Structures are given as C-alpha cells and as structure tokens.
Amino acid sequence: MLQFDFMRYAFIAGIFISLICGIMGTFVVARQTSFFTHTLSEIGFSGATFGIFIGISPLYGMIIFTLASAFFIGLSGERLSRREASISVFSGVFIGLGILFLSLSNKQANYATNILFGSIVGINITNLYSLIWLSIFILIIITIFFRQLTYNSFDAIGSQYNQRYNTLISIIFLGLLALTISITAQIIGSLLIFVLLTIPASAAKYFVHSLKKMIFLTTIFSLFGIWFGLYLAYLTDWPVSFFITVIEAVIYATSIFYQRIAALH
Amino acid sequence: MNSIINVHDLDLSVQGKQLFKNLTFEIPTNKLTCITGENGVGKTTLIKYLLSTFEHPDNHITLDVAPKETQYVPQLRNLDDEFPLSIRDFVGLGLKKAVFPWHTAEERLLLRRVLDETSLKTIQNRPLGAASGGEKQRAFLAQALCAEPQLLILDESTASLDKDSKYVLMDLIEQLVQTSEITVLFITHDPDLITRYADYELRLAHQKGHLLRKDKSSHVTI
Numbered sequence: 001m002l003q004f005d006f007m008r009y010a011f012i013a014g015i016f017i018s019l020i021c022g023i024m025g026t027f028v029v030a031r032q033t034s035f036f037t038h039t040l041s042e043i044g045f046s047g048a049t050f051g052i053f054i055g056i057s058p059l060y061g062m063i064i065f066t067l068a069s070a071f072f073i074g075l076s077g078e079r080l081s082r083r084e085a086s087i088s089v090f091s092g093v094f095i096g097l098g099i100l101f102l103s104l105s106n107k108q109a110n111y112a113t114n115i116l117f118g119s120i121v122g123i124n125i126t127n128l129y130s131l132i133w134l135s136i137f138i139l140i141i142i143t144i145f146f147r148q149l150t151y152n153s154f155d156a157i158g159s160q161y162n163q164r165y166n167t168l169i170s171i172i173f174l175g176l177l178a179l180t181i182s183i184t185a186q187i188i189g190s191l192l193i194f195v196l197l198t199i200p201a202s203a204a205k206y207f208v209h210s211l212k213k214m215i216f217l218t219t220i221f222s223l224f225g226i227w228f229g230l231y232l233a234y235l236t237d238w239p240v241s242f243f244i245t246v247i248e249a250v251i252y253a254t255s256i257f258y259q260r261i262a263a264l265h
Numbered sequence: 266m267n268s269i270i271n272v273h274d275l276d277l278s279v280q281g282k283q284l285f286k287n288l289t290f291e292i293p294t295n296k297l298t299c300i301t302g303e304n305g306v307g308k309t310t311l312i313k314y315l316l317s318t319f320e321h322p323d324n325h326i327t328l329d330v331a332p333k334e335t336q337y338v339p340q341l342r343n344l345d346d347e348f349p350l351s352i353r354d355f356v357g358l359g360l361k362k363a364v365f366p367w368h369t370a371e372e373r374l375l376l377r378r379v380l381d382e383t384s385l386k387t388i389q390n391r392p393l394g395a396a397s398g399g400e401k402q403r404a405f406l407a408q409a410l411c412a413e414p415q416l417l418i419l420d421e422s423t424a425s426l427d428k429d430s431k432y433v434l435m436d437l438i439e440q441l442v443q444t445s446e447i448t449v450l451f452i453t454h455d456p457d458l459i460t461r462y463a464d465y466e467l468r469l470a471h472q473k474g475h476l477l478r479k480d481k482s483s484h485v486t487i
Contacts, residue, residue, distance in 0.1 A: 030350070146366035151358045154350055158358070158408065161316060161337040205349035209392045214349065 001234050009123040010187060010240075014226035016135035017184050017196065022219025023142055024180045025201035026211070027153040027173065034198040036073075037177065039090045041193040043069045044181050046098035048115045048190065053105040058115060059130055059182060062190075065094075066178035074171030118189030118241040131183050138179050141172065149173055150211065187226065188241045195241075196222050199248040203255035221251050267294040269416055269448045270315065271327040272474075279310055286472040292465075294329070297442050297449045298476075299459045302469035308452045311469070312337065312418055330416045330448075333361065336409035340420040340452075344401070348394030352385055352404050355393045359411030376411060383407040383437060399430030406434070410441075417441075418450045423458060431455070435462050 001007050028037055044062040051061020069090075113119075123131070142149065148169045151159040159166050184193050200221035204214050229243035268291035275288040284307035292298050300308050319332040328335075336359070356379065360372045368376065380386045383403045388396065393404055402422050409417055419438070423431040439462050441447050453459065459466055463479045 143366055144364075147358075147361065147364070154355065155342065155344075155358055155408075157339050157342045158405070161313075161339060162359070162409070162412065163361075164332060205347075209349055209351040209354070209390065211350065211354045 001231070005125070006121045006123065007230070007234060009125065009128045010230050011227060013123050013128055013131050013187060014223060014230065016132055017187060018219050018222035018226060020135055020138055020180050021184060021196045021200065021222045022215050024138075024177060025197045025218050025222070026204070026214050027149060028177070028197050029201040029205065030153040031156065034194060035087055037181070037197050038194045039087050039094075040066055040069065040177060041181050041185065041190045042091050042098075043094045044178075044185055044193070045115060045190040046094040046096075046101065047182075048185070049098045049101035049105070053101040057130075059127065059186070062182040062185060063179065066181055067175060070174035070178040071171065074167075074174045114189070115185070116189050116191045117239060118185070118187050118192065119239075123186055127186060131186060134179055134183050138176055138183075141176060145169065145172055149176075154211075187230075188244055192241045192245055195245050195248055196225070199252050200225065203248075203252045206255040206259040221248065225251070266291070267329075268292055269294045269329050270450075271329075272315075273325055275323070275325040277307065277311065277314055279307070283472065284310060285469075285474075288472070288474055290467055290474045290476050292448065292450060292467070292476075294448050295442065295446050296464035297439065297451060297462055298465040298467055299463040300450060300452045300467045300469065301454070301459065306469045308469060309340070309420055312420065312450070312452065316418075333412065334415040335418070336412050336414040336416070337418045338405050338409050338420060338422055340422075340424065342405065344393060346394045349392050351390050352393050352396060352400070353380065353389035356380060356383075356385065356389075356404055356407040356411060359408035361412055375413070379407050379410045382441075383410070384433075397430075398425050399427070399433065402426060402430075402434055403437075406437070414447060416448050416450070418452075420452045421454070422451070423453065423455060431458065438462070 002011070028034065044066050047062040047065025048058035049061070050065060051058040054061075148163060148165075149172070151163050152166060152169045152173060159169075163169065180197070181190070181193050184196055188196055201214070201218045203221055204217035208214055208217055225244045225247040228247055229240050232238070232243040233240035270292035272291070273289045275285060276283070277285040277288065300312075302308050315326060315328070316335070316337060318326045318328065319335070353376070357368065357372075357376055360368060360376060363369045363372060377386075380389050383406060385400070385403055385407055388400065393401065396404065402425075406419070406422065423434055426434065435458055438449055438451070442449055442464075451463075459479065460481075462481065464481070466477045466479055468475050468477060
C-alpha cells in the first residue's frame, strides 16, 4: 500500500492534521462552537470552488474565504456566530455560492465531490508541502499564544475581564480555526471536517481531565481514525471520509459507555 | 487612610438611564469593603466601568493598582456539569507571569500553595463540572489568586452557597486580607456577612454612595 505516492502523502498529511485537530479540537469543544465550525467548513467549500473558478489552488481559495469570515465574525463578536438564525443564513449563502462558482467554472462534478467529501488520492506532493508549512505555522502561533488561547477557550467569562487583549485572542483563535479547516478538508472533505474537529475531543474529555492529556488523547483518536480509515479505504475502495466518520463515532460511543460505567462505581 | 480607588463627581448612565450622579467615594487599601445596594442600583455596572478605565481612563476615577494586579471574579460563569477541565488546570489558567505553554517551577509552587490555601488540594484532579457550588466558588477564587492580585473584586460569590460554605469562603478571604496585603471589594446582599466580615461598607442608593466604617468586633458568634 505504501508503495503508492498518494498513500504515503495521505499518511504523512494525517500526522499533521491530527496534531492540529488535537489542539484546536480541544479548544473548539471547550468553547462549545461545534456548529459554527461546521458553518466555517461550508464557507471553506465555497472558497475552494471560488479558487477553481478563478484558477488558483482550491486550498488558497478556502484560506481566503475562511480567514475573511473568521476576521469578520471576530470583529462583530463571537456571539453573532452562535445565533441559530445567523448560522443558517451563513451556511445557506455560502453553499449557494459554492454551487454557483462550481457551475461557472465548468468543472466536472467529481471535483465538487472531492472537495465536499474528501479523497484518498486528493493529495499530491505540492499539496503536501503547503499542508506541512501551514501546519507548522499554526503550531508556532498556538505555541506563542497557548496560555491566552487556553484561558479564552476554557473560561470565556473569566478571561473577558481578567485577560488583556482578549478580543484579539478570540480573533487569533478564529483565524487559526479557519486555517485548520482549510488543511483538514484535504483528506476528509469540507462537509465532514467537524467530525475531526469535534468528535475526538468530545470523546477524550470523558477519559481524561487535564489539558495536556486531553490534547494528547484527542490527537491519538484523530490519528487512529485517519490512518485506519485510509487503510480501510485502500482495501475496499470505499470513501475514506466514510471510514473516518464511522471510526470516530465508535470512539465516541465507547467514551459515553465508559463514562456510564465509571459513573456506576 | 490610603485608598486604592478614588472616585469623585462621577456621572454614569447606561442606555439612557442615569445610575449615578456626582458619585464620590474612596476604597481603603488592604481592607475588605462590601458594596451593597438594591438590585438594579448599578453595583456590577459600576465595577465593570471602573475596570474599563484601565483601557479608557476617566478623569473622575483614580486607580492605584495595575491592571494585571486586579482580578474580577464575576457572578456567573457558563460552566455546565460536563465541563471537563480538572480543578487544578482551571485554577492554573490564572497563572500569567511566564509566557511558555508549560508552567515554570515557580508557578507550580504558587499553584500548589493556592490550592492548599483554598482547600482544593485533595480534589484538584476532579473535573470542575462535577464539583459542588462551594468548591466551584473556591476554584474561581483560587484562579484569581494565581495572578497574585493587589485588588480582588468578588461579585456575589456567596450568593448560591449554603451557610457553612459561605463562612468557609469568607474566612479564607478575611485571612487573605490580613496576611497578603490584598484589598477586597465584595458585592453582596447578605447582611450577616457584612456584619461579620466587612471593614467598610459602600452603600449605593439614590445615585449616590456612602462609605461606612464597620465594627467587626461587635458581632456575636452564634
């Protein structure tokens, strides 16, 4: 299986995606903004189709769209993004735009399928390099602002009063989330990004309670899902995102079961 | 009397409603001052306004304390029963001296001392979501103490607690004022706590404030 370049690239990409999802997923779950994450990934979809339409890489199209939205939402206050109605409006408009760009660019339908649902052969060496550079960039920013991001995510109200430049930290977080979504979409597709950004972290919080352990376990859950998913997709020729989703769902079910058992004792 | 906060002739209105007119008062340094007043009189609004003057100074207000030495413990926090972080890690969010993602040896020492002082040591590894109301309030206080504040502002921190937990928390705060040269501002409705613990009371009513000296020694222990 590893004699194929595309499989090797996908496995390497998996390492970086899980590292980023390990940290960002823990923050997303702490902030309880799973649905907003989903909206941002739909914005990413329209960004990718926009990229195809104007003839740049779909990855850069995604980054432009998600970063711009993150910045806009950061400035207008995160509260806006938690309103149910605004979420519906954003999702609808951006999926609509995505369909429009796709139709205007005259590409075949399988292009859309790849962006929406991910693909095992989606990553070539150029994609891999941009993915690795972006991941390293995200990791550096997270390292610099780790304490502030943690306070901002786990104690929104406390940090609002006791952390200076807290609004700026929120905007940095949303920017990081936008970049995370853009790179994660490469394998799992924009429609299912929230699977990797929310399920592993939601499962991990039932097993461990220290921040370090939560990040570590979330990374392991994501990596296991991606690698095992890639392997099964290779064997069966079924979509990789299907397998990743099912594996993460099983991990989540196990964590709920574990919590019930633990509560009995 | 040294004062950490000095307010003179302050007018404050929120959404067209005048809350205070020519408000003048001082908050004594290293004392426990309770802020009292009817619901809606503007206690929390006043505190939030005072805090906002760190970034947007107001000529009517002098704060003799740095922003990073000030900690505000808000009345409500949106933490549900499933809040996963351990008490230790939650308290540690207040450590802000170093910039590294990890805690330095000095910070770990401070964290251990604070957890000890607030009697959270034995339950430090439990998730905060599973803690009782009193334990949560002690954790909120502990987080603020990790920043080693000179000015600590507590907003109705005892409101949801039973009698015993209230006294545990207030004994701890009283001890802090005596031992670590901290100034505490405590918004409360509880006359019993004011009698027992307050050095001063800032009574807010009719758009004005009056600072009263309280005589704690006169209270009778039941």
